[in-house]
Amino acid sequence: MTLIHHDLIFQNKSFQNNESALSFLADQLANHNFVKDSFKDAVLAREKIYPTGLPTGDIEIAIPHADSEHVNTSTLGVMTLASPVEFHNMGDPTTTLKVSIIIMLAIAEPHGQVTMLQKLMSIVQDQHHLNKMLTYTSKADLYADLTDTFKDVVLN
Amino acid sequence: MKKILVACGSGIATSTVARTSLEDDLKDRGINLKELSFTQTSIPQIPSIASEYDLIITTAKYTEDVGVPVINGLPFLTNIGEDAVIDKVIKALDLE
Numbered sequence: 001m002t003l004i005h006h007d008l009i010f011q012n013k014s015f016q017n018n019e020s021a022l023s024f025l026a027d028q029l030a031n032h033n034f035v036k037d038s039f040k041d042a043v044l045a046r047e048k049i050y051p052t053g054l055p056t057g058d059i060e061i062a063i064p065h066a067d068s069e070h071v072n073t074s075t076l077g078v079m080t081l082a083s084p085v086e087f088h089n090m091g092d093p094t095t096t097l098k099v100s101i102i103i104m105l106a107i108a109e110p111h112g113q114v115t116m117l118q119k120l121m122s123i124v125q126d127q128h129h130l131n132k133m134l135t136y137t138s139k140a141d142l143y144a145d146l147t148d149t150f151k152d153v154v155l156n
Numbered sequence: 157m158k159k160i161l162v163a164c165g166s167g168i169a170t171s172t173v174a175r176t177s178l179e180d181d182l183k184d185r186g187i188n189l190k191e192l193s194f195t196q197t198s199i200p201q202i203p204s205i206a207s208e209y210d211l212i213i214t215t216a217k218y219t220e221d222v223g224v225p226v227i228n229g230l231p232f233l234t235n236i237g238e239d240a241v242i243d244k245v246i247k248a249l250d251l252e
Binding site: 056124 | 164165166167168169170171172173176177196199215216217228230233234235236
């Protein structure tokens with residue numbers, strides 16, 4: 001079972017706010033049965049209490065997720081935005097960030113997917129890589145990049 | 157044995173990242189990990205178990221006073237200011 005799925009990658013999407021962006025991406029994960037129908041509400045509720053925007057530099061990113069009970073199969077939903085939407089900062093919810101890339105985490109077992117999370121953080125901490133993800137002109141290139149980045153991640 | 161509690165919003169994702177980075181960084185500083193124990197939890201669980209730990213690290217903001225030092229571990233996710241956080245952890249646990 002691979003982690004990255006072509007159907008869960010979206011480029012240059014436009015949204016008015018983070019709720020609509022999160023709803024869209026969560027719906028895609030649910031439509032493909034990676035998560036339960038309850039996942040979307042759980043993600044939205046969680047984002048309000050424990051926001052997931054990360055102050056990573058010029059290109060800021062959000063890593064929304066929810067409890068494992070809402071997940072069927074671990075995966076990532078990846079979306080680049082045509083223009084940034086505001087997310088609150090995980091480390092200080094009183095501040096907001098302008099997020100250009102959303103990576104939605106579906107993790108089926110608590111404390112699991114250590115390798116996937118480490119690979120994810122290697123992207124998050126690499127502005128050059130984030131910039132590449134934003135500038136790919138075709139979805140095939142973005143898909144190839146993500147597939148290569150996460151190629152060592154084994155799902156049970 | 158010093159006991160460290162690592163917490164994030166739901167206890168499933170970012171606490172795993174913070175814990176893994178923390179272990180790696182402490183090892184790099186020459187700290188013997190066998191003298192430490194690491195436990196992951198969610199932030200809502202902190203008040204009921206805090207007293208069993210020597211240090212709490214949270215990836216989200218946490219300002220409640222639970223009688224145990226709390227350090228913000230967001231830099232383990234962003235890599236920005238990570239060294240300074242490790243300094244704080246070492247000092248809080250008196251590891252030097």
